[in-house]
Amino acid sequence: MRIICLVVVFFALFSVPSASAEVPPKIAFIGPLSGHDGHEGLAAKQAFLLAIKQVSDETGKEIVPVVMDDFADPDQAREAALTVASDSSVMAVVAHYHSVCAFATMDVFSSAKLPVIMWAAAHPGISEKGDPYIFQMVPILDDMVLSLGRLMFDRGLRSIALIGERSAYGRRFLSVMAPYLREIGVDVPLVIETSPMLPSYDHLADRVADVAPDGVAYGGFTHEGAMIKMALDRKGLSLTYGVDSSVGEELFCRYAGPAAEGTLGVLPLSPIYLPGGTDFLKGLYGLFPDAVPANYTALAYDAATVVAWSTYRGQSRGREGVREEISRYSGRGLTGLIGFDYLGRAVARPIGAFVVKGGRWLPLRGDRDG
Template sequence: MKFASYTLIAAAILGLSACKQQTPAGTEAASAPVADTSASGDTVKIGLAAPLTGNIAHLGKDVEYGAQMAIEEVNAEGGLDVDGAKKKVVLVSEDDQADPKNATTVAQRFVDQKIAGVIGHLTSGTSIPASKIYSDAGIPQISPSATALAYTAQGFKTTFRLTANDGQQGLVLAQYAVAKLNAKKIAIIDDRTAYGQGLADEFEKAAKAAGAEIVKREFTTNQETDFNAILTNIKGAKPDLIFYGGMDAQSAPLKKQSKKLGLTAVVMGADGTKSPEFLKLAGVDAEGTFGSSAGQSVDQMPGGKEFKEKFKTKFGVDVQVYAPYSYDATKLMLSAMKQAGSANPAKYLPVLSKIQHQGLTGPIAFDEKGDVKNAAVGVYSVKNGQWELAEMVGGAK
């Protein structure tokens, strides 16, 4: 009996050891208990929420790595000078799996841990429900990538974003499709997420206003990879252009399948499509696809080349889309804390809302909703296997 008891105890200890999460250097395991307040002791804890697993984990890791780079640079300079002391900044990463329900669980966990501020979430569908929880707790949230109009339309003083919204992207893409690509008949597909559907709605509205006819409007899910039935249905309408509201994990197979079915329509996506991963997934069939950037692309940013090289050296992967924005979001949040002299959200939030910050992505300031001012939208096309800028609209002058 004693031997059996000891065996069970040993097994339990081994099991607990095996369950410890492995995280990148400078980050903290998501499940680790946090007893400190946001700036107690000698640390300031910043939360990062994104899909770190699943079919868009490459985008989630992109924003995590961008935030990690910013934090490591601040720590290398001696830490953050707040509340009368130099404090180390710690990144606490959580995987929301791009799922709205998981996102609210993650948000509540950050609140319970008294996180000083949150970078994220990645998608609009997770950012919107989580924002209510952060607002109720008074914790600032800066999304480097959520584009849905609803995200900043709720009146929360804690909600900010660094990219152009769906209204801006949809307008620029639709006008380009009609005026520059001569698309008179357009088919639209979306993934029914807050991002994909919202973007498709804005694109449709702007395309109609520009004089195009919407010949088909279809929808799928953000997990689907077989679009043959939808594309076959669309083929009979003979569209000049197919617009997809969703991410690269779906737009790539959609593009490949459209070519296989013999569709001659141009395929256009938005910022969720314009990524190195799309080029990898679509291969030679990527040629001729259009996408957008909800802000300056890293290649257009002053200092972007050096950022890309440092990022690749450090993490062994290329910048996807949003790493420069999560980098800036983190630096911006820490700058507001430094200017306020405190990591207490109640003290640095007023500074954050009025901040003027020169970032990698350009000059940053927020309007009364928390949207970044002077957001740019770039239209890109795939030529010779690479994304090339076709048109840039807006941005700080």
């Protein structure tokens, strides 16, 4: 009887396929697919799906994409994170445009030992504790803020008023920008936190007029950034306006109209300005003919490429194996050489200086006219 039992156990252990062998691995995408920033989420989702398809085609191994809308809302983002974390076949996640959503989900991913790459959430607090399951593909907010401050300084501005949205993101913008500008010799006569979604920002223009700066730098939402610039123009203020990466997108030009002209921004490089951009766009339009790439599309594509290859190489070791593969990933992607430092931050810094000219964001050439 003992021999028979041993044979049965042996057969059960070595003849029955494991669940992981039967079920193709999944990779999840979470981002804003509707509402205020739905265009960014949609473009990132399309890039995500393209990357998954390309890696699956190259390896001959199926990877199942899971796509969820976080509605740009931290509570709904957390629900989405809990949903994907509870599915043991999900090996990794590419998540979040908004930092507030990332903060709401980090503990979910960490507790589930589910590696996540934040494709656009840029607040440095996301990765500053070095959680081994949290990675950031996007250049952190501080890098972009300091670059914007330096750009405005190099353009001759010596008095800059600062406006930031009332959020962790906006407060970080202000707390980094103000001391940096003062350190390099720029007067900061005004620092304002403002609420989003106000019907008018004329009161802010009045406060700016009272201190008469050379320029204004704003960190926050695209729509509010456009409304503030229009309010400054209505006030008749002739000054330089600079915006951070979350504002500097094509929708800003559409919202602000003629008032957008001359606005400076430090932005993630869109695919058309990247060495592999032509091939990427060919693949993207082949899969999604109506695609409209946005500021963070290239970063979402590279994040998805990393998790797809890491899943292919590490899935036999479960989520921990995938995390290990992400942490030691090294390769050239659309945004440059891809790898992560000890905090889980991408080593590449694919950002550039831009100016609005003719209703479009165009790269600065280094001259005064852009």
